[in-house]
Amino acid sequence: MLKRGLWFVCLFCYAYNSFAFQKERIEVNTLGKAIEFAKINNAQINLEKEKLSESKIRKKEAITAFFIPEVSLSYSLSSAQNSNNVIDYSPDFDGTVGIRTGIELFSGFQDISYIANRNKLDQAAKSDFRNKENEELLKVIESYYNLIAAREAHSINLKSLEISKKLLEQAHLRFKAGELTRPELSLAKYRLAEQEALLKSAEAELIAEEENFFYLTGGAYASEKLEQIKPNFVIPSSQDEFVSLALSLNPYIHSSQKNMEAAKLAKNVALSEFSPKVKLDFESRTRTQSEKTPPFPFPSDNRDYKNSVSLSVTIPLMNRGKSLYNVMNSNVIESKARIMVKDANDKVENIAISTWNIYHSSILEVKAREQAVAAALDRFEGNQQGYKAGAVTTSDMLDAERELSKQEISYAKSYSKMLSSMYRLKYVIGDLSSLNF
Numbered sequence: 500m501l502k503r504g505l506w507f508v509c510l511f512c513y514a515y516n517s518f519a520f521q522k523e524r525i526e527v528n529t530l531g532k533a534i535e536f537a538k539i540n541n542a543q544i545n546l547e548k549e550k551l552s553e554s555k556i557r558k559k560e561a562i563t564a565f566f567i568p569e570v571s572l573s574y575s576l577s578s579a580q581n582s583n584n585v586i587d588y589s590p591d592f593d594g595t596v597g598i599r600t601g602i603e604l605f606s607g608f609q610d611i612s613y614i615a616n617r618n619k620l621d622q623a624a625k626s627d628f629r630n631k632e633n634e635e636l637l638k639v640i641e642s643y644y645n646l647i648a649a650r651e652a653h654s655i656n657l658k659s660l661e662i663s664k665k666l667l668e669q670a671h672l673r674f675k676a677g678e679l680t681r682p683e684l685s686l687a688k689y690r691l692a693e694q695e696a697l698l699k700s701a702e703a704e705l706i707a708e709e710e711n712f713f714y715l716t717g718g719a720y721a722s723e724k725l726e727q728i729k730p731n732f733v734i735p736s737s738q739d740e741f742v743s744l745a746l747s748l749n750p751y752i753h754s755s756q757k758n759m760e761a762a763k764l765a766k767n768v769a770l771s772e773f774s775p776k777v778k779l780d781f782e783s784r785t786r787t788q789s790e791k792t793p794p795f796p797f798p799s800d801n802r803d804y805k806n807s808v809s810l811s812v813t814i815p816l817m818n819r820g821k822s823l824y825n826v827m828n829s830n831v832i833e834s835k836a837r838i839m840v841k842d843a844n845d846k847v848e849n850i851a852i853s854t855w856n857i858y859h860s861s862i863l864e865v866k867a868r869e870q871a872v873a874a875a876l877d878r879f880e881g882n883q884q885g886y887k888a889g890a891v892t893t894s895d896m897l898d899a900e901r902e903l904s905k906q907e908i909s910y911a912k913s914y915s916k917m918l919s920s921m922y923r924l925k926y927v928i929g930d931l932s933s934l935n936f
Contacts, residue, residue, distance in 0.1 A: 528722040530643050531936030533712075537639045538632070538932070540717025547631040554617075554624035561617040565610040569601040573784065597784020604779055609771035616764035623757035630750040633931040635715065640922045640931075642712045644915035647725050649708040651911035653701040659904040660698050663691045663897070670893050683893050690897045730921045732934060738855045741924065745851040746844060749929045755843040759836035766829040772822040776813040782806070851927050858924055861917040868910035875903040 527533045538544060575595050603610070670687040673679045712721050735741040746752065783806045815822065882899040885891035925931040 524720060525718065526720045526722040527716070528724060529726045529936075530640065530728070533639055533643055533716050533719060533721075534636055534936050536719045537636060537716045540719070541635050541639070541715065542717060543635050544632050545717075547628045551624050551628045554621045558614075558617040558621045561610075561614045565614055569599075571599045571601075573597045573599060595785045597782060600781045602779045603776065605777040606771065606774070609768055609774070612764050612767040612771060616761050616768060619757050619761035619764060623754045623761065626750040626754035626757060629929065629932065630754060633750070633926050633929060636931050637923060637926040639712075639715045641919045642708065642715050643721075643725065644727070644919050646705075646708040646712050646721055647727055648912045648915040649701070649705040650725075652908045653698070653705045655904050655907050655911070656694070656698045656701040659900060660691075660694045662900050663687075663694045666893060666897060666900070667691050673893070678889065679893060687893050687897065690901070694901075727918070729918065732925065734858075734921070734924060738852065741855050741928075742848055742851045745847050745927045745929075749843075749847045749927065751929075752840075752843045752847055755836070755840045759833070759840050762829070762833040762836040766826070766833055769822070769825040769829040772825060773815060776815075778811050778813070780807075780809045780811065782809070847927070854920070854923050854927050858917075858920040861913065861920045864913045865910070865917050868906065868913045871906045872903075872910050875899070875906040879903045 525536065527536060573596070667687045667690075670679055670684050674681070674684045709721065713719065735744060783804055785803060786805045879899040879902070882891045882896050886893070886896045922931065925934060
C-alpha cells in the first residue's frame with residue numbers, strides 16, 4: 500500500500516512539473532515580440548542595466564556627500580583619579596556623551612568636481628547601456644532571420660531527399676529493364692546517401708539556430724511559423740550621409756566622449772587635494788565632574804552640557820606622495836581617454852563604411868540568386884520532362900535537382916542576410932532599440 504502511495508505521489512509531481520513547464524513555455528512568431536521579450540529577459544542587457552543602476556547610485560552618493568553634513572555620536576570614558584600605578588583598575592570613571600556635526604566650507608572645489616565627474620560617468624554608462632542593448636538586439640534580429648533561413652534550408656533538403664528517393668526507385672526499375680547501367684544506378688545511390696548527409700547537416704544547423712535564438716531572447720521559443728517582413732524604415736540616400744549620422748549618433752562614440760570629460764574632471768579632483776580645506780565643527784557633549792569643579796582659583800560651573808564651535812583650516816604639505824601620484828595617474832587616464840575617443844571615431848567610421856557596402860552588395864546578391872533560382876528551376880523542369888521521356892540520364896536529372904536545391908538554399912540565406920544588413924545600418928547609427936518593430 501505504501502509503495503502505491505509513493506508511486507502516486509511521484510506520478511502527481513511529474514504531471515505537475517510537466518504542466519508547469521508547458522505553462523511557462525513562451526513562443527514568439529514575430530520579430531517585434533522577440534525584441535520585446537529580449538529587452539526584458541536578455542542576460543547581457545539585464546547585466547548592463549545593473550551597471551547603469553550602480554552608476555546612478557554612485558552619482559547620488561556624490562551629491563548627498565556634498566549637501567549632507569557629517570554627524571557623529573561620541574562617548575568617552577576616563578578615570579577620575581590620578582594614580583602612579585600603571586595598572587589601575589579603579590572603578591571611579593567619568594564619562595561624556597556628545598554629538599559632533601562637521602560642515603566642509605571649502606575643499607578646493609573637490610566635491611563639486613567629483614559630482615560633475617560622477618555625472619559624466621553616469622552619462623557614459625547610459626551610452627554604454629544603449630550600445631549594449633543595440634548590440635544584443637542586433638544579435639536577436641540576425642538569429643531570427645538565420646533561423647528562418649535554416650528552416651527553409653531544412654525544408655528544401657527534406658524535399659530534395661524525397662526527390663532523390665523517387666529517382667532511385669525509378670533508377671532501379673530502369674536498371675531492371677536494361678535502360679540504365681550499373682554505374683548510373685550506383686550514382687543514384689550515392690546521391691541519395693549524399694542528400695541524407697546534407698539533411699543531417701541542415702538539421703544540426705537548425706538545432707543550433709533554435710538554441711541560439713532561445714539564449715539571445717532570454718528564454719523564448721520560436722513558433723513553427725515566423726513572419727518575415729521587410730523593414731520599412733528610411734535608409735540614408737548616400738554613404739557619406741550614413742557615415743555622418745553614425746559619427747554623430749553612435750552611442751559608443753558618445754560613451755568615449757563622456758569618459759574623456761569625466762577624466763578631465765577627475766584630474767581637477769586630484770589637483771584639489773593640494774588646496775586648503777576649511778571646515779566648521781559644532782559639538783555638544785556632557786561635562787565631566789572635573790570640568791564642573793575645576794581647581795582653585797577657577798569658579799565652579801554646574802552646567803551639564805558643553806557646547807563649542809570651531810573653525811579649522813588644513814593646508815596639505817605632504818601625503819607620502821599619494822596626491823602627486825593621483826595627479827600623475829589622472830594625466831595618464833586623460834591621455835588614454837583622448838586616444839579612446841579617436842579610436843572610437845575611427846572604428847565607427849570603418850564599421851559604417853563596411854556595413855553600407857555589405858548592405859548594397861547583399862541587395863545585388865539577392866537579385867543574382869533570384870535569377871539563379873529561376874534558371875535552375877527551368878533546367879530542372881526541362882530535365883524532368885526529358886527524364887520521363889527517357890531522353891535525359893539519371894545523372895543529369897540528379898544534377899539538375901541538386902543545383903535547384905543549392906540555389907534555393909543560397910537564395911534563402913542571402914535574403915535573410917540582406918534583411919539583417921538593413922537592421923545593421925540602424926545598429927551602427929545607434930537607434931536600433933528605438934525602432935517600432
